Amino acid sequence: MKVEILNLMENYSVQEKVIDKIRKLINHKNLEPGDKLPSERMLSEKFEVPRSTIREAIQKLEFYGLLKSIPQSGTFVANIGVVAMNGMIDDILSLEDPDFKSLVETRILLELKTSRLAALRRTEEDLVIMKDCLEAYAAKVENGEDAVQEDLLFHLAIARASRNSTMNTFMLIITPEIITNFGKYHVCDKASAYSGIEEHRLIYEAIKDQDPQLAKKRMKKHFNELYKYCYNVEL
Amino acid sequence: MKVEILNLMENYSVQEKVIDKIRKLINHKNLEPGDKLPSERMLSEKFEVPRSTIREAIQKLEFYGLLKSIPQSGTFVANIGVVAMNGMIDDILSLEDPDFKSLVETRILLELKTSRLAALRRTEEDLVIMKDCLEAYAAKVENGEDAVQEDLLFHLAIARASRNSTMNTFMLIITPEIITNFGKYHVCDKASAYSGIEEHRLIYEAIKDQDPQLAKKRMKKHFNELYKYCYNVEL
DNA sequence: TTTCATAAATTGGTTAACCAAAATATTTTT
DNA sequence: AAAAATATTTTGGTTAACCAATTTATGAAA
Secondary structure, three states: OOOOOOOOHHHOOHHHHHHHHHHHHHHHOOOOOOOEOOOHHHHHHHHOOOHHHHHHHHHHHHHOOOEEEEOOOEEEEOOOOHHHHHHHHHHHHOOOOOOHHHHHHHHHHHHHHHHHHHHHHOOHHHHHHHHHHHHHHHHHHHOOOOOHHHHHHHHHHHHHHOOOHHHHHHHHHHHHHHHHHHHHHOOOOHHHHHHHHHHHHHHHHHHHOOOHHHHHHHHHHHHHHHHHHHHHOOO | OOOOOOOOHHHOOHHHHHHHHHHHHHHHOOOOOOOEOOOHHHHHHHHOOOHHHHHHHHHHHHHOOOEEEEOOOEEEEOOOOHHHHHHHHHHHHOOOOOOHHHHHHHHHHHHHHHHHHHHHHOOHHHHHHHHHHHHHHHHHHHOOOOOHHHHHHHHHHHHHHOOOHHHHHHHHHHHHHHHHHHHHHOOOOHHHHHHHHHHHHHHHHHHHOOOHHHHHHHHHHHHHHHHHHHHHOOO
């Protein structure tokens, strides 16, 4: 899922060149939604790259919903028109790897929302899981150990309780990067870990009491220091 | 990236069973961050599944940042501990496919933010692209044609101007699903398309004038009807 | 000519053999 | 015994042959 970007086609990876060639082919042949792409073998021969490369390019475009492969039948242009196809491929080819600031910015946005939604939609079972995470986190901190993982599991539990599978997925995608970057930048020190226990408890209580505004407010406060810290760190 | 979910291990896909076995192996062998997993061939033999299935499972866990494969060397446990590893694999295995409501909810959240950020960070080049999208949309609508694609390209241009690669990526992920679902549910009729032209123009002006609050406010208004419509549609 | 059955060709997916780089074991040299 | 050089094994990645389902082409029957 990694992409290297520069403006000259020279500097694109083989896969990206193939993606661009597929786009040109769709344009040139005026392929419309539902039309069939040439077979992987033909594309392999035409573009002079191994079939595996063609497959990877197709799979990437399939991930973004632009193509659809059907076994023993063919690969088909998705139900979006030429204009959106071109625009989206442009965007995909120019996608940059996420930087830390972008990750934190997005995380805060998502978590303010998931805490609200969790307060509205949480089940009793959700509360039990969250409480477990809460206690695991407190135990680690009071034992003087690093508790970044337990911290994030609590937040993931909230995401799950928000009953929004898309936000849940996005939280899962950014979490590991956050964890590794946390270690790199030493964001959380012992002092903030202790205050974190109380802040977590307050968020939990608000969600338990089904008070969305309070949950969001407390989550915002929880992120306050992180936010300020991160915006002073370059990269 | 599709997942079928039920609570019994019986109903899990082969890949999910393999992921669960890898998790158990990490737990049982107490593998810590940086430790090497057994080779793909050994896992293939141990779990009695083809190596390709092992590879796919590893790649999925790699996508979520839990493992890291290094050529001619091995697959390594990422720099997150056992607790987070278990929690995240739980989440991954219980991930549901995104429903329409969840998609729209997330889209609105993202777009309110990207419009704010775009107002703060947009370059002159961004404005040119947005203006092009604006005019393409207007032209299609005034010609009586369907303009869902041009509509979404305008929104993607805003996402790009927000200079947040994570949100940009997320917008790209949900856009195609939104497009296809729009068609399915006939969300946009001709009338709302005409008012859309003016709403787009207003958002563009606010971003051009670098007024984040106004941009967000106008984006919110733009989504008002969609929001109400979607929350009355089941699934 | 049309329709249906049959056979050949084409499709994406899968598998097993292969590759080069890396890691390890062995041998040789000092 | 230690160090260096060499051979072997192991690794994830790649490729080409293979597979079963599908589609298309062909021909026989109506």
